[in-house]
Amino acid sequence: MDKKTMMETLAREAHEKGAFNGAWLYAEGGEIISRGAFGWRDAEDKLPMREDSIFDLASVSKQFTAAAIMLLVQNGQVRLEDEITKYFPKLPFPGITVRHLLTHTGGEPDPSDQNFYVKTWEKEKRIPDNRDMLRWLMESGTPPYFAPGEECNYSNTGFCLLALIVEQVSGLPFEDFLQKNLFAPAGMASTGVCHIRVNGIPSDNFVRNMVIEHDRFVLPEESEHERSVIATDGTNGEGFVYSTVLDLFKWDRTLRAGTLITPASQQLMYTPARLNNGAIAYDDEAANSACGFGWMIQSAPSLGLVVNHSGWHKGATSWYERWIDADRMLVILWSRDAEDDTAYDAFKEGMRAIAMDKEPKPIRSTEDLAEKNPDRSRWESFCGKYAHPGNDVFYPDEVYLQDGELYVKFIQAVRGELVARLYPLGNQNFAMKHFCFQVHLDDGTLTLSFSETEKDVYQKLSD
Numbered sequence: 001m002d003k004k005t006m007m008e009t010l011a012r013e014a015h016e017k018g019a020f021n022g023a024w025l026y027a028e029g030g031e032i033i034s035r036g037a038f039g040w041r042d043a044e045d046k047l048p049m050r051e052d053s054i055f056d057l058a059s060v061s062k063q064f065t066a067a068a069i070m071l072l073v074q075n076g077q078v079r080l081e082d083e084i085t086k087y088f089p090k091l092p093f094p095g096i097t098v099r100h101l102l103t104h105t106g107g108e109p110d111p112s113d114q115n116f117y118v119k120t121w122e123k124e125k126r127i128p129d130n131r132d133m134l135r136w137l138m139e140s141g142t143p144p145y146f147a148p149g150e151e152c153n154y155s156n157t158g159f160c161l162l163a164l165i166v167e168q169v170s171g172l173p174f175e176d177f178l179q180k181n182l183f184a185p186a187g188m189a190s191t192g193v194c195h196i197r198v199n200g201i202p203s204d205n206f207v208r209n210m211v212i213e214h215d216r217f218v219l220p221e222e223s224e225h226e227r228s229v230i231a232t233d234g235t236n237g238e239g240f241v242y243s244t245v246l247d248l249f250k251w252d253r254t255l256r257a258g259t260l261i262t263p264a265s266q267q268l269m270y271t272p273a274r275l276n277n278g279a280i281a282y283d284d285e286a287a288n289s290a291c292g293f294g295w296m297i298q299s300a301p302s303l304g305l306v307v308n309h310s311g312w313h314k315g316a317t318s319w320y321e322r323w324i325d326a327d328r329m330l331v332i333l334w335s336r337d338a339e340d341d342t343a344y345d346a347f348k349e350g351m352r353a354i355a356m357d358k359e360p361k362p363i364r365s366t367e368d369l370a371e372k373n374p375d376r377s378r379w380e381s382f383c384g385k386y387a388h389p390g391n392d393v394f395y396p397d398e399v400y401l402q403d404g405e406l407y408v409k410f411i412q413a414v415r416g417e418l419v420a421r422l423y424p425l426g427n428q429n430f431a432m433k434h435f436c437f438q439v440h441l442d443d444g445t446l447t448l449s450f451s452e453t454e455k456d457v458y459q460k461l462s463d
Contacts, residue, residue: 001357004033007026018338024351025248026355028328055316056318057241057318058313058316062239062309063320064241066269068178070269080099084165091134104158105281105291107147109143112232117228120231121231130234132234134160134161147276149276150275154283160238161237178192185254188247210337217337256327271297272297273292283296286451303323305323307321307322316335332348342366343363346361369423369425371426379406382406384460385460386398387461397410399446408422420432437450
């Protein structure tokens with residue numbers, strides 16, 4: 001199959017449907033098969049996207065934090081079973097180890113859940129950093145979410161703590177350690193840690209992220225949620241590595257060569273974590289995606305071991321996947337929210353399918369899938385408020401009619417109200433442009449369907 005042409009065609013179609021503004025690269029056996037870029041790297045649509053454009057990697061950055069820790073483990077300076085109280089004696093979380101932090105199984109609380117970063121920025125007019133986060137963990141009195149190793153809960157906090165361990169053990173600022181020990185040896189000249197809302201934008205080759213707000217693109221710091229955008233731009237370890245698709249290809253080859261992170265260390269990084277009861281620590285059990293060290297671990301029929309990670313941060317979306325046994329890699333970097341998440345998901349999964357020697361499915365948008373003449377006779381009965389648990393951080397609050405169309409209002413802990421139009425798919429199922437899950441409305445209930453097995457049901461309140 002002509003993977004080069006297929007990927008270029010798919011990327012062009014995704015760009016035309018508003019699902020891709022960015023760059024991609026796919027390689028097999030160390031040879032680049034397909035690469036390219038579509039769209040714009042600035043807010044004014046004047047600077048064309050390039051293959052060497054520098055993107056915010058968001059949570060794809062976590063693999064570099066994990067690699068930094070493994071360098072220290074290889075040097076005998078850190079042990080995976082070290083309790084983190086060895087490095088931070090005042091932390092009130094005994095039993096959490098370095099391994100727990102690497103695999104999201106420590107249970108440490110997240111300051112974002114209590115709006116710590118926004119409150120600090122608003123009160124003190126400064127962007128908090130990892131030291132501020134550490135101080136909050138020591139002083140807030142917030143208990144852990146669960147005992148170490150009992151559960152798996154994706155944690156940005158844990159990777160911020162890992163970055164602090166790197167600094168404490170090495171005596172170098174985290175960004176300097178990565179530059180000296182990872183990026184420079186790998187030849188990644190366009191890669192580094194950057195906080196653009198603290199230090200500014202280094203060059204016009206840095207891509208400006210854009211978010212959708214009221215059906216138009218705006219810069220994140222000019223959005224309604226600018227407080228959280230600015231306030232969360234000061235931490236290290238969980239994000240804020242900026243790179244290019246070309247540099248991430250170099251990183252893939254460096255890992256494969258084993259010259260920095262040894263094969264033995266990588267084997268540890270690519271082994272699914274286990275909970276105290278012996279069960280695999282899944283990030284997404286439905287997708288059979290388990291937690292490794294800064295990677296999610298899967299397997300593919302006939303291709304063997306697969307490691308990948310996604311990222312999202314204020315308009316930036318990233319996907320980095322490596323087929324370890326088959327020696328393949330795919331990286332896709334976006335710099336704008338997708339105008340339609342259904343089309344976005346079809347594009348990403350289509351690129352992955354091509355990488356795995358399969359034919360991609362056509363890219364279809366939410367409007368493409370929606371019924372053209374739906375039965376609206378029951379729509380008014382769906383309208384009203386819906387009950388929700390008091391501890392939910394994301395939930396549907398109300399369904400209502402506007403100009404003959406159905407809408408749902410969600411409440412999200414950090415971002416506040418989010419409104420989405422419901423597009424009918426038939427059988428009282430509805431899709432939304434900016435969410436990949438579906439809504440089912442029937443008999444006084446609203447069901448959010450994230451997968452065949454993962455569903456949340458909400459009861460309508462009495463009128």
